[in-house]
Amino acid sequence: xxxxxxxxxxxxxEFSMFEDWEERYQYMIDLGKTLPLIAPEYKTEDNIIKxxxxxxxxxxxxxxxxxxxxxxxxxxxxxxxxxxLIRTFSNQHPKDILDANTDFIDQIGLKEHLSPTRxxxxxxxxxxxxxxxxxxxxxxx
Amino acid sequence: xxxxxxxxxxFPILKRQVNGKPLVYFDNAATSQTPQQVIDVIxxxxxxxxxxxxxxxxxxxxxxxxKYEAARHTIQNHFNAxxxxxxxxxxxxxxxxxxxxxGFSKLINQDDELIVSALEHHSNIVxxxxxxxxTGAKLKVIPMTLEGELDMEAYTALLSxxxxxxxxNHISNALGTINPIKTIxxxxxxxxxxxxxxxxxxxxxxxxxxxxxxxxxxxxxxxxICGPTGVGMLYGKEEWLNxxxxxxxxxxxxxxxxxxxxxxxxxxxxxxAGTPNIxxxxxxxxxxxxxxAIGFDKIATYEKELxxxxxxxxxxxxxxxxxxxxxxxxxxxxxxxxxxxxxxVGTLLDKMGIAVRTGHHxxxxxxxxxxxxxxxxxxxxxxxxxxxxxxxxxxxxxxKMMLS
Numbered sequence: 256x257x258x259x260x261x262x263x264x265x266x267x268x269e270f271s272m273f274e275d276w277e278e279r280y281q282y283m284i285d286l287g288k289t290l291p292l293i294a295p296e297y298k299t300e301d302n303i304i305k306x307x308x309x310x311x312x313x314x315x316x317x318x319x320x321x322x323x324x325x326x327x328x329x330x331x332x333x334x335x336x337x338x339x340l341i342r343t344f345s346n347q348h349p350k351d352i353l354d355a356n357t358d359f360i361d362q363i364g365l366k367e368h369l370s371p372t373r374x375x376x377x378x379x380x381x382x383x384x385x386x387x388x389x390x391x392x393x394x395x396x
Numbered sequence: 397x398x399x400x401x402x403x404x405x406x407f408p409i410l411k412r413q414v415n416g417k418p419l420v421y422f423d424n425a426a427t428s429q430t431p432q433q434v435i436d437v438i439x440x441x442x443x444x445x446x447x448x449x450x451x452x453x454x455x456x457x458x459x460x461x462x463k464y465e466a467a468r469h470t471i472q473n474h475f476n477a478x479x480x481x482x483x484x485x486x487x488x489x490x491x492x493x494x495x496x497x498x499g500f501s502k503l504i505n506q507d508d509e510l511i512v513s514a515l516e517h518h519s520n521i522v523x524x525x526x527x528x529x530x531t532g533a534k535l536k537v538i539p540m541t542l543e544g545e546l547d548m549e550a551y552t553a554l555l556s557x558x559x560x561x562x563x564x565n566h567i568s569n570a571l572g573t574i575n576p577i578k579t580i581x582x583x584x585x586x587x588x589x590x591x592x593x594x595x596x597x598x599x600x601x602x603x604x605x606x607x608x609x610x611x612x613x614x615x616x617x618x619x620x621i622c623g624p625t626g627v628g629m630l631y632g633k634e635e636w637l638n639x640x641x642x643x644x645x646x647x648x649x650x651x652x653x654x655x656x657x658x659x660x661x662x663x664x665x666x667x668x669a670g671t672p673n674i675x676x677x678x679x680x681x682x683x684x685x686x687x688x689a690i691g692f693d694k695i696a697t698y699e700k701e702l703x704x705x706x707x708x709x710x711x712x713x714x715x716x717x718x719x720x721x722x723x724x725x726x727x728x729x730x731x732x733x734x735x736x737x738x739x740x741v742g743t744l745l746d747k748m749g750i751a752v753r754t755g756h757h758x759x760x761x762x763x764x765x766x767x768x769x770x771x772x773x774x775x776x777x778x779x780x781x782x783x784x785x786x787x788x789x790x791x792x793x794x795x796k797m798m799l800s
Contacts, residue, residue, distance in 0.1 A: 276415070276534075277747075280747065280798065308738075308739045308754060308755050309737060309769070325703055328738035329566075330739040331740050332740045332743050332744075333739065333740075
């Protein structure tokens, strides 16, 4: 199993091949379009994180001491970033999720999307991912 | 005719690059840019005569007081208020509305009704809801039509002897519709109701005459009219301002203070507690001078040209829908691309150096009416050009291609 850090390095590597913002964003848009991210029954009012601009839904489940995250958004670019976040945080141990950071987002040139003023729900989504990790970590102890 | 190239030279920010592209600034309805003439006034204030006003006997204080009061006169003349004391400096439109809503808390009771329109910014809804909660008065809503206009028949039907206050924006921030405020005011007055007009979106485009309108309250912000943020004004008819409770207590707004009883100062000071935004007030006056030197008639003619051009070019894009299609609107185009979230389009346009606003524009009831999460709003000012609109149109086409 790859560690969170290994996955993040891999993503940074992939993004380094893009020459300009257009290629970067086209890749994210394609990620956003193709990935089935969440089962419809979890796209509920309870799982919604309201940003001012776009909405995000997050659902978590634990199996074999690893958390699986599924998520969705009504905006495609937000969804593309969700896909990247899920690739790094899903299928990992709660403790590893708690120890991890999201500095790689800066390295791949998407920092502005994680700004608290952006109001797209992503900052709250990361907070929610960490909260799930805390909750499951407590269960394990 | 306006010499746009010459006008653009007044705005240093328009030379900026954003994300490596020349800035195309189409978020003027959120805030306008500031000309060098106004920036110079701000620099001059802090460089030469920064002092607290209305109390010092020293030269700087006197100079600052004179300039601040001169700005009040400029504003009075601009809006054609009968008296200078009917102009209250506020921190902006929101502050002005809250001041009036609070001022009415003892003039309203549970049998009264207030009328709001469906086209309002949240700042012209929430303070009144708070007033209703406090007093038990009821809030009635003038519905809107698909074109983004007010349903005036419904408005007439809502009015009654119970109506105490009507508050409507002069121009909708989300859609650009110019509301028939003269009719709204006249009809309300037939029932003895007072009317507050939120002019935040109107003042960059129109020079309102508060006496001709016979409006009871007119409010606006300086930063929409080439002035600085954090300053605005409330025009109120003297008889209303005298009846209203002060909003904030503090220095400057008092006559006599003892621990037993405080008596309030007269207008306008009764509503201007604390040290105001002195520099902002003076710069507000300078901004109006700047706009008047260009001329509101010329501004309106040119902006109409931009609106017509932008509307025509944007509508050539397949799947693009404009919200707010009144024949009577200012240079605001609120739109969406079919099946595409406005946030995505706004994000990509930003990458191309084009600044638009996306989202619900603090007017969620309008978005609910159209059943959309938000729109992309391009709002043009007199310093924008058709070439910039061409850049927007090709930007939208490119975003559409990337997102489809």
